[in-house]
Amino acid sequence: MNSPTTITVDVDELQAIANDMRLDILNMTTRAGSGHPSSSWSATDIVTALYFGGVLRYRPGEPDWPERDRFIMSKGHAAPLLYAILARAGYFNRDMIWRLRQVNSPVQGHPIQGLLPGVEATTGSLGQGLSLGVGHVLGGRLNNFDYRVYVLLGDGECEAGQIWEAAMSAAHFEADNLVAILDYNKYQETGPISREMALEPLVEKWESFGWNVVEADGHDIADLLEKFDAVANVKGKPSIIIAHTVKGKGVSFVEADFTFHGRALTPEQAALAREELNGTR
């Protein structure tokens, strides 16, 4: 448990893991009767690539290992995804995830730092995670560690000013070991982002803040791994991977209905979703 997790680069195997994660997320949220399955599913392939594609350097048995790579989930409402991946990576017993949103459980509706191993940050009030990532970059520099810091951003939270404060400071500090991944599923809680509060042109915005910007298919693990590899070699500036995703990815009737944000599937809907997800195995 104390050595870095070995690299798995069988992309088919990774897609299968991602599919199992989607089932976990479905079962967790339906059992809890609430949560954000569609926001979790849009980022499932990204997070699977990070943890099981050999990108993140981590020791599940030593969660506070000072030289670990950091993964900060700024879009805290994707908490079910975080719990599912941490359990699968071996940070805690898998039985734990079924206690999501229950009283007397560390598996909070949104992640709380310190309650579960592997949870690096308290998030859920949006816009805050990138700043924490900059802090971890500065700390690593002072400690002479070569770890990398990955921050998963939601698209809606890029409407928050703090994201751009953090973006400015990351470029100022030439944080080239900082990688943001934008889960660009194009929907925020109340509707399409382009209708509610337009973010475009996003590539130009991040570039003008001094970032290296690449785009990826957020559901193509091979493409994601290639982009993670590419940004690792960029020097002198932080990188963002704008990952184009589909909210609710994996379940057709959730993909087609953005009002599933913040809503668990009913047991009947979950049965249908399970069929679809099992069918893709």
Next chain:
Amino acid sequence: MELGKQAGLKPYPLPLRNVFGDALLNVARENEKVVVLDGDLGNSTKAEYVRQEFPERFFNIGIAESNLVGVGAGLAGCGFVPWITSFSSFLLCNAYDQIRLAVAMSNINAKVLGSHGGITLGKDGPTQMGIEDLALMGGLPTFTILVPSDPASMHAAVKAATDFEGPVFLRSSRVALPEIYPMDDCPFEIGKANTVREGSDLAIIACGIMVAAALDAAAVLAESGIEARVLDMHTIRPMDINAITKAARETGAIVTAEEHLLQGGVGSNIARIVGERHPVPMRFVGLADVYVESGEPDDLLKKYKLTSADIVTAAREAVAAKA
């Protein structure tokens, strides 16, 4: 300022913020894990003293308090002891939610300096004044809250905050405060109020600049035969319940004094304890529901009723109300 004159306290040549800067430099020298984060006010808060000696451990995050707090919290996650510094008003009012999630709820080992607390920053006016900071900090359950009252207790408080494991808020002031404690011998235990004057006719419980004002008031009251006990409530949370209960029981009347809004302030917290443990007549010296204006600190303290004379009036009322 006339603070401490009636009590015979010795004026101190440096403003409290400079004392904070010296104290911060001391802990940075002692502890290489101390890092300082600045919201572009280091020359006002005097956090810049650390920049001069340890530039690698000083980060100006710019005029962006939300990011300032987040970056500081990230450094705490790497085992450093961040001092996140700015004006009390800007830090708490701009970045309250960041302090709530990243520091308080995460219960990390970070220190927050709220400089220029209260109204005595004076001429810059109400936009810069932190008159609600202690109430706001009160809404963050895991925070220890410290309000030192003089140069020696500022040194002791910065050291105690740095050594303490967990979130700490510390309030500093722009003005010079007279010496209440000998510089090399200040008792300072987090959560334990200091009795700075004995007395049995009433107790004046004060924090920050109001401790010197309370001692002035006690000197005046003594001339008419009223002996006031004065407690320096340097820790607002956890509050020294025992000292408050004992004061209520032994003196039978309590006056609280704070350079802060009465609404949600220190006095209201003390009243909750007194009401539960040993109800006695109380009076409260603090800011009414108003925004203060620009002006000389002494003029403002007079106009907004935060002087020793106001404490004397409140004390006489409280004593008269004793059964």
